[in-house]
Amino acid sequence: MKPLNLIALLLFIASTVWVLTLGETTVRSIQKTFYSVISPFIRGGATLETTAAEFIQEAEHSKIWEERYKLAKADLDQTRMEIAHLRKIEIENAELNKALSFKQNEPFQVLPAKIIRRQPSTWWQTVTINLGENNNIGVQLPVLSAEGLVGKIDTTSPNTSTVLLLTDESCQVSAKIDGTPEVGILSGIRGRTGESPLLRLNYLSKGASIEPGMMVYTTGRGGLFPEGILLGTIESYESGPLSGEALVKPAVDFKTLKIVFVKHTNPLDSPRLPEK
Amino acid sequence: MVQQYLPAIPSLYGARVLILPLVFLCSAVSVNFATMLVLAFICGFLWDAQHLLGEHGGDPDVYTHPVDSLRFGYSIILYAVMGLLMQSIQPLFKKGVWHISSLLAGLCIFLYLFAEYLIINFVRGDFTFPSVTFYRIYLTGAVTMLCSPIIFWIIFQLATYCRYTIEYHGLKKHPKYTNTCD
Numbered sequence: 267m268k269p270l271n272l273i274a275l276l277l278f279i280a281s282t283v284w285v286l287t288l289g290e291t292t293v294r295s296i297q298k299t300f301y302s303v304i305s306p307f308i309r310g311g312a313t314l315e316t317t318a319a320e321f322i323q324e325a326e327h328s329k330i331w332e333e334r335y336k337l338a339k340a341d342l343d344q345t346r347m348e349i350a351h352l353r354k355i356e357i358e359n360a361e362l363n364k365a366l367s368f369k370q371n372e373p374f375q376v377l378p379a380k381i382i383r384r385q386p387s388t389w390w391q392t393v394t395i396n397l398g399e400n401n402n403i404g405v406q407l408p409v410l411s412a413e414g415l416v417g418k419i420d421t422t423s424p425n426t427s428t429v430l431l432l433t434d435e436s437c438q439v440s441a442k443i444d445g446t447p448e449v450g451i452l453s454g455i456r457g458r459t460g461e462s463p464l465l466r467l468n469y470l471s472k473g474a475s476i477e478p479g480m481m482v483y484t485t486g487r488g489g490l491f492p493e494g495i496l497l498g499t500i501e502s503y504e505s506g507p508l509s510g511e512a513l514v515k516p517a518v519d520f521k522t523l524k525i526v527f528v529k530h531t532n533p534l535d536s537p538r539l540p541e542k
Numbered sequence: 543m544v545q546q547y548l549p550a551i552p553s554l555y556g557a558r559v560l561i562l563p564l565v566f567l568c569s570a571v572s573v574n575f576a577t578m579l580v581l582a583f584i585c586g587f588l589w590d591a592q593h594l595l596g597e598h599g600g601d602p603d604v605y606t607h608p609v610d611s612l613r614f615g616y617s618i619i620l621y622a623v624m625g626l627l628m629q630s631i632q633p634l635f636k637k638g639v640w641h642i643s644s645l646l647a648g649l650c651i652f653l654y655l656f657a658e659y660l661i662i663n664f665v666r667g668d669f670t671f672p673s674v675t676f677y678r679i680y681l682t683g684a685v686t687m688l689c690s691p692i693i694f695w696i697i698f699q700l701a702t703y704c705r706y707t708i709e710y711h712g713l714k715k716h717p718k719y720t721n722t723c724d
Contacts, residue, residue, distance in 0.1 A: 274576035278622065281583055285615035290597055293614045300591040304546065311546035385550045387593045388558070388655065388682065389662060406599045420596050435666065436595055436609040451605065456662075456670055488604035 294405075301423035305398070308426050312382035312394060340378050340525045343412040347376065347527060350412075354494050376410065376527035377401060382426070391434035391454060391463075391520075397528060398425045406490060408529045414496035414517030415439065415484060416526050429526070432497070432516060433463040440488040441467055441497055443512075444481040448474050452482065452497055452514060463516065465498060470510035476503040482514050492529065545592075555674055557681035560651060562589060563624070564686050567647040568693040570625035571635045572701070578625040586618030610665045620657055624650045640694050648687025655679040 267275075288296075301308075383394035397403045399422050409416040409429045417437055420430040430437045433454040441452040450469040467482065480500040486493025498514040550558045566585040570578045591614075598608040627650055628643065635643050656679055663669045701707075 268575075271575045274579050278579040278583060282615060282618050282622075285587065285618060286613050288614055293594070294596060296614075297591050297594065297596075300588070304543065304592070307543045307546040311549070314547055315549045383549065384552075385556055388556075388560075388678070389658070390593070390595055405596060430595065436598060436611065438598060438600075438605050438608065440604050451607070453609070456666070456668075488600040490600040 297421055298423075301421055301426075305423040305425050308383070308386075308394060308423070309396075312396075312426075315383060336380075336524070340380075343525055344376065344378055344527065346412045347410065376529050377403070379409075379427075379526050379528055381524055381526060386428065390436070391431040392420065393429050393431065393523075395427050395429055395526060395528070396425070398423050398427050400424050402530065403427050403528055404530075408491045408495070410495060410527045410529055411518050411523060411525070413519070414498065415491060416518055416520075416523065418490060419528065427528075431520060432465065432518070433520060439491055439497060440485045441482050441514075442485045443467075443470075443476060443500065444483055446474065446476060446480070448476060449485055449487075450512075463520065464501060465514040465516055467500075467512040467514050468509070470503070470512060472508065472510055473505050474503070474510050476500055476510070476512055478502060551685070554681045554685070555677040557678055557685055559689050560682060560686050561689070563621070563651055563654060564647060564690060564693055566621060567624060567628050567650050568643070568690060568697055570628040571632055571643045572697055575629065578629060579622060582621035582625045583618050586615065586621040589617045589621070590614050612661065612665060616661065617658075620654055623657075624654055627653075640691075644687060644690040644694065647690045648683045651686045652679055652683035655682060 377397060379395040379397040381393045382396045386392060386394055395409075403419060403422055405419050405422060407419045409418060415432055417429045417431040417434070419427050421428045431454070432439065432452075435454045435456045437454060439452045440449070442449045448470050450467045452465050452467045455464055455466050470476065478500050482497045482500065484491045484493055484495040484497060496517045498516040501513040501515050503510060503512040545561045548559045548561060550556045562585055566581055569581055573581070594614055595611050597611065598605055602608075628646060631642055631646055659671075659675060659679065663671075
């Protein structure tokens, strides 16, 4: 081998080993810088993609009416979700007052965001939304829709964010089955991302009485997702030698999803009441 | 940057034109070994910076079995392997047979995605290979290969503009002295 090629090969190996041993913080920092640089192009590409999609639909819908419909739909979805959450708080309030132990809930605030790009990566189930660090969006924040949980924020740039969808294998959610004491971990299934993606609910009790159609909600444990967000309904349950596993149909229709809500808590907006 | 303007095609099982790997493959066949390695490092680094997912986070007492993520930098190795494959047909490319390079670029994209999927399965366990995944890999390779003549044309134009001659040096060291006894 030529000396120059040998030196190049050794340098390449050394550099690759160095990159492979980088820590999580450094990697996130690199990704943040990368997305900051590429953010205008992501938005440009997303605009082009949206324009192309709207052009195809032009024959069926007037553009103006479509915009108005989108705005109205966003308002309606936001209102529906807030009402649903208020009802939940109302019930919770009644229960807590009944037990004479009042504990104030975390303020539940959401920011509406538009999905500007679908499936930016080959393998991961992700979408890009039009909110970023400039809108106080940070990583790991839960993303919701009027129907239920959508996923969580994975990476951010100044103007855009990547949302890891619930249908991805690496998005795990602590979940409970309504009407039962069963609690497990919900995640997507590798390869099941076609017309009807299903989710897998693991670590359930062996021989648990779980019926198809039962509702699955978030437990609020684990520090990532708030409690009581709808995840889906049980499709089937299978009891194994050590634990049970259920297939769950997601509550959210990910194919038609256009508007999502990023949940964030801002303690400054709603002063916290002292616990009694 | 151009990759951001190329969305996935839902009707083709989410296949897309992978412009960065394609540019790398087309360049790898026309440059020397050392430059190919530099390109592999840069492209792999950028690819992982864009596509790698972050850690799951959350309370480790609740999420006791988080799904393992891939190491940042694994793409660099895959790019280098693809580059080596492309360099193997450099003599043909030098003779002007770019069609083979074009076909091999499509094959390399297929192998790259297949290897990536195998690594995901290896890291996370529980091997599954649904037909949807196969079609996505196959169609991504095919649509990317269809775009390769455009990239080759651009490379040839750039080579002409910069007065760069594509030469085949190979990995072997040329002998300094030749035997003239015979």
